[in-house]
Amino acid sequence: MSSVDRRQFVKSVAAAGAAAIAFPAIGRAGVSANDRIGACVVGVRGRGGSHLSAWLKDPRTEVRAIVEVDETVAQKRADEVEKHQGSRPVVYSDMRKAFESDDIDIVSTATPNHWHALTGIWAMQAGKDAYVEKPVCHNVHEGTALIAAARKYGRMCQVGTQCRSSQAVRDAVQFLAEGGIGTCTFARGLCYKRRKSIGPLGDYPIPPGVDYNLWCGPATYTNPKHTRPRFHYDWHWQRHYGNGDLGNQGPHQTDVARWGLGIDTHPSSVLTYGGRLGYQAERNDPDYVDAGDTGNTEVSIYDYGDRCIVFETRGLSVDDSADEEINRLFQSTKGNKIGVIFYGSDGYLVQRSYTHCIAYDRDMNVVKEFRGGGDHFGNFLDACQSRRVEDLNADVREGHLSAAISHLGNISYYMGEKNHASADELAAALKDVASQDDNQATLERTLRHLTDNGVDLERFPVSLGPKLQFDPERELFTSHADANAWLTRDYREPFVCPKADRV
Numbered sequence: 288m289s290s291v292d293r294r295q296f297v298k299s300v301a302a303a304g305a306a307a308i309a310f311p312a313i314g315r316a317g318v319s320a321n322d323r324i325g326a327c328v329v330g331v332r333g334r335g336g337s338h339l340s341a342w343l344k345d346p347r348t349e350v351r352a353i354v355e356v357d358e359t360v361a362q363k364r365a366d367e368v369e370k371h372q373g374s375r376p377v378v379y380s381d382m383r384k385a386f387e388s389d390d391i392d393i394v395s396t397a398t399p400n401h402w403h404a405l406t407g408i409w410a411m412q413a414g415k416d417a418y419v420e421k422p423v424c425h426n427v428h429e430g431t432a433l434i435a436a437a438r439k440y441g442r443m444c445q446v447g448t449q450c451r452s453s454q455a456v457r458d459a460v461q462f463l464a465e466g467g468i469g470t471c472t473f474a475r476g477l478c479y480k481r482r483k484s485i486g487p488l489g490d491y492p493i494p495p496g497v498d499y500n501l502w503c504g505p506a507t508y509t510n511p512k513h514t515r516p517r518f519h520y521d522w523h524w525q526r527h528y529g530n531g532d533l534g535n536q537g538p539h540q541t542d543v544a545r546w547g548l549g550i551d552t553h554p555s556s557v558l559t560y561g562g563r564l565g566y567q568a569e570r571n572d573p574d575y576v577d578a579g580d581t582g583n584t585e586v587s588i589y590d591y592g593d594r595c596i597v598f599e600t601r602g603l604s605v606d607d608s609a610d611e612e613i614n615r616l617f618q619s620t621k622g623n624k625i626g627v628i629f630y631g632s633d634g635y636l637v638q639r640s641y642t643h644c645i646a647y648d649r650d651m652n653v654v655k656e657f658r659g660g661g662d663h664f665g666n667f668l669d670a671c672q673s674r675r676v677e678d679l680n681a682d683v684r685e686g687h688l689s690a691a692i693s694h695l696g697n698i699s700y701y702m703g704e705k706n707h708a709s710a711d712e713l714a715a716a717l718k719d720v721a722s723q724d725d726n727q728a729t730l731e732r733t734l735r736h737l738t739d740n741g742v743d744l745e746r747f748p749v750s751l752g753p754k755l756q757f758d759p760e761r762e763l764f765t766s767h768a769d770a771n772a773w774l775t776r777d778y779r780e781p782f783v784c785p786k787a788d789r790v
Contacts, residue, residue, distance in 0.1 A: 394410035432784055
């Protein structure tokens with residue numbers, strides 16, 4: 288947008304959709320309070336199986352449609368649903384056909400990331416409420432378009448950041464807000480999650496029964512044989528479709544970090560350093576090239592003025608790491624460490640799982656623990672019935688702000704991917720980066736992590752991205768105009784995600 292910024296636009300379409308939101312029924316398609324809610328799940332191979340389980344478990348819903356571009360997977364899931372609920376869902380390969388059905392009231396999607404936003408927008412344009420997995424969008428502008436669609440069409444749009452419904456995390460965030468660890472303006476998100484090489488780039492056949500045209504959707508139709516060994520999951524590590532672990536696991540933790548710090552906007556700047564490193568040592572082949580092109584090791588620094596978030600992504604082994612403070616706070620030296628550390632004037636608060644948080648004093652003595660899960664899918668249904676956006680624990684706007692953290696961090700990495708830097712050059716660059724973290728200490732820990740995993744930093748150096756200044760209101764980079772191309776993508780007809788003012 289030019290004359291009207293995105294926030295003003297979203298407010299205007301919210302007003303336009305107010306009348307629709309006021310209706311008490313599940314939707315405007317004549318569904319009575321006594322009828323079961325017709326559910327359609329788009330993408331059912333992996334995470335989509337959890338969506339099916341949630342709708343089958345809740346007595347308010349009936350799974351009436353499955354959308355899946357892999358025919359084998361689709362029929363297997365339809366068999367499972369029929370066995371459980373006694374009626375067989377209609378199977379579609381093209382979601383547009385499913386969305387035409389009056390039997391469908393809600394749509395939930397667990398497609399690859401590049402389909403998330405368009406699936407949600409098409410569903411809401413068809414009068415359906417939408418539950419969209421994280422990241423809610425593949426790029427920043429798609430998130431804004433999703434918000435606009437939800438408000439314009441008066442639809443509920445929940446994001447799959449289920450920590451928002453976790454009792455442990457909700458209580459911990461309240462504890463932070465009440466000053467439980469004193470003044471807190473800094474949070475560190477961690478995705479220390481072992482990810483082995485996905486194999487070399489090469490010629491691999493598309494699995495039989497897959498409609499590859501529909502699988503590609505908004506992305507360009509690339510050579511079907513120029514891909515990756517494991518078709519159905521490792522798209523996560525190819526930026527054309529996924530967003531790496533910063534955009535895969537990361538949105539859960541960036542969401543908690545932003546929520547706990549009370550941040551309701553985008554950062555004003557971001558800088559990322561990292562690389563896709565270590566797989567040469569893993570394969571004992573110095574010339575090995577992995578098929579992925581997203582970073583498996585990244586440190587992203589986000590400046591919000593008076594507050595700061597640092598996010599660390601590590602895909603190599605984190606066993607017996609030299610991160611002494613982090614090991615103590617997570618009470619472990621072994622295995623993955625996924626969560627958020629809040630640093631307060633009086634102590635620390637650690638979200639160490641979806642259902643467990645721990646508060647410490649300054650001497651790292653445990654002062655309070657928070658436990659308990661929640662029903663994120665159930666919360667979505669509650670809001671669909673109440674027709675109140677404020678009843679959603681993870682409204683689309685929250686999902687957009689948290690996904691954008693990942694996208695902005697990745698953009699800095701992509702912009703600096705070929706800018707290899709020595710340890711001294713990295714240290715010098717970080718001296719000028721505003722942060723409430725000890726940038727040098729984090730750098731030293733990161734480099735130690737890489738060398739401990741056999742990375743030859745002289746032959747395979749870390750990449751240093753530029754510090755990108757960002758205008759949170761206009762959602763544009765102001766210091767590097769060429770970075771703005773990464774805020775959207777070139778879409779393939781007819782799978783075009785509309786701009787926010789055209790939904």
